[in-house]
Amino acid sequence: MADVARRLTVHGRVQGVFFRVSTQRRARGAGVRGWVANRPDGAVEAWLEGPPDAVDAIEAWVRTGGPPAAEVTEVEVEPVDPAGLDGFVVRR
Numbered sequence: 001m002a003d004v005a006r007r008l009t010v011h012g013r014v015q016g017v018f019f020r021v022s023t024q025r026r027a028r029g030a031g032v033r034g035w036v037a038n039r040p041d042g043a044v045e046a047w048l049e050g051p052p053d054a055v056d057a058i059e060a061w062v063r064t065g066g067p068p069a070a071e072v073t074e075v076e077v078e079p080v081d082p083a084g085l086d087g088f089v090v091r092r
Contacts, residue, residue: 005034005049005082010062012073014044020090022067023058027088030054037091049082 010019015038023036023046032054034047046062048055065072 001052003050003082004052004055005047005080006055006059007078007080008046008048008059008062009039009076009078010044010046010066010072011042011075013069013071014066015042017069018067019044019070023062024088024090026061027058030057032058033085033088035085035089035091047080047083047085049085 020036020038023044026032027034027036027048030050032048032050034049036044036046039045048058059075059077062072063075
C-alpha cells in the first residue's frame, strides 16, 4: 500500500511537556517519517509520513492526548502529498 502523509496542528498544553520528543519516539517506533515543531502561537505542528496504519496510529495517539503531561484540546489534520522524507526529527 502506498505511503500517506498528514500535517497535524495540535492545540492545548502541548509545549514544555515533552510533546515533540515523545512524538518523535512514537513515530520512529511505528516507522513513520517526518518532523515535529513548536509554533509561535503555542501549538505543535507535525508532519507524519509513512504506511497508512502507522500514520493512523500516531494520529490516534496525538488525539488521545500525547504524553502524560500534555492536554490536547484540538487537532487539525490536513492530508498532504508524501515528501519522501527520511527519519523523524524534532525541529526547533
